[in-house]
Amino acid sequence: MSALGELRTLKGGSAPKGRRQNKAAYLFLLPWFLGLAVITIGPMISSLYLSFTKYNLLSPPKFTGLTNIERMIEDERLHHSLLVTFQYVFISVPLQLALALLLAVVLDRGLRGLAIYRSVFYLPSLLGASVAIAVLWRQLFGYDGLVNQVLAWFGIEGQGWISSPDTALGTLMILNVWTFGSPMVIFLAGLRQIPTMYYEAASVDGASRWQQFWRITMPMLTPIIFFNLILQIIGAFQSFTQAFVVSGGTGGPVDSTLFYTLYLYQRGFTSLDMGYASAMAWLLLVIIGAFTALNFWASKYWVFYDDQD
Template sequence: MSSLGELQRLGSSTAGPPRKRDNRAAFFFLSPWFAGLVLITAGPVAASFVLGFTDYNLIQPPEFNGLENFQRMLHDERLHHALGVTFTYVFVSVPLQLAFALGLALLLDRGMRGLAFYRSVFYLPSLLGTSVAIAVLWRQIFGADGLFNQVLGWFGVQGQSWISDPGTALSTLIVLNVWTFGAPMVIFLAGLRQIPVMYYEAAAVDGASKARQFRSITLPLLSPIIFFNLVLQIIHAFQSFTQAFVVSGGTGGPSDSTMFYTLYLYQRGFHSFDMGYASALAWLLLVIIAIFTAINFWASKRWVFYDD
């Protein structure tokens, strides 16, 4: 009994401190993440916000200039052109990419053999599409002597340097973004697998065609997945940089036809050393993405359907 009492007293005396020790241990192991959040993310974000109101060339100390950087945006014709190029890229490539991803997901959902293999192969472009190597390869494919022109030559069509033509250079980057359909396709495929088969069986008994089943069953039940992919791909498209940088050699050419917003921001910051203006441009991009995200969430109330 005495030994049992001593164990109880020992347990009661150490009941409080272990929880504090556990908390200290948790904070200790989380400290690298908090340090990264402050030093790598939160700190630079706060610094860019402050620099957006300054004249800073990376050499001399920043000088406060109020709203001058934001006023310059109203008269910056090249910025307006970059916005037009970026909006065209987003509004054309994202719907095409999602439509292509959904079509392949519907095809794979039919239960073909080797589904895991095809799913992995189709997902691979999403892993490689934003790399420098693929951008270089894309420039070679659509060059004057590239693979695309060789295929056209089989049909007697004389090709051109699609990358060097201002009328088609942006289209090649749109095709590249559509090619990276793997990630949304996998998400679409997972969503299709969650739709109960009994809905389609009941619709087939009522005489509904495949097209009617797609409109009345698949699209409504898949609308949350479509909304999720739409938001993510719009954000990703607005942040596209590597493709345009590599294909155009960092110039946004030819004739600024591939001058993405992010590429113009990079040029202002690291070519012209106008870091104050570049910081203001970065915050404008954040506002643009936030506006489009808010519009999507507002519009989703009209076309996204949930179980509840």
């Protein structure tokens, strides 16, 4: 048999096997596709329709056009919830990433028992969004909580940090900063990928550790910083449990902890205004998408990759 004939035989024999493998792959992926259609895409389409209706769960939805959008423009409490959420995101996320990077640099120096430290520091990321930690946080910053007890040792009179509108949001920011474990682990993995020859060459040239950090570590870590920034911004915009538990679901005191998601919950499940709540949900999607797109656009000015000239 000629070489061309053998090649055709091999191709003909492998084609059915390849098709069988594709069918098997699609079969294994079928549950995921069903979940995507039923749990994600279906509710999203329904929510988009409900955002143009008046719907209270007790009667069929009534199409109202752009009425919900007009209501959002005039809703001062919605505007306040956006302001509270923006403050929470723009203050707590940079502080969280700065702390995560600092601890990652310290752990990267090779401490004994590194795996233990890494696990302990990562634990808050797993527990930070839980109801139990939110309840604990409420107790810590209460008038008779541990924070005021520590301050009393130094002769400082404490206050009800949760019950004061000037400090209530700050306690939630501290809680978000405390959940630095996830970005810290990612930063630590990125630090381990930086070639040591860069630091050796810089040491030979007389560069200090501080100069090495700003001239080598930070530029090489910019893709990791960008990745963590995107994830943490999206997560901070979606924060709900902490504010709900700490404020008792009210967003108080004086709406100082009224996150956008908490106000959305109040309109949808307390006031049964599901049409308006659906419109609010889509506004949140647009806001998160806009900030994500803005970060991707700005990344070309400060994120550097190894394959760039």
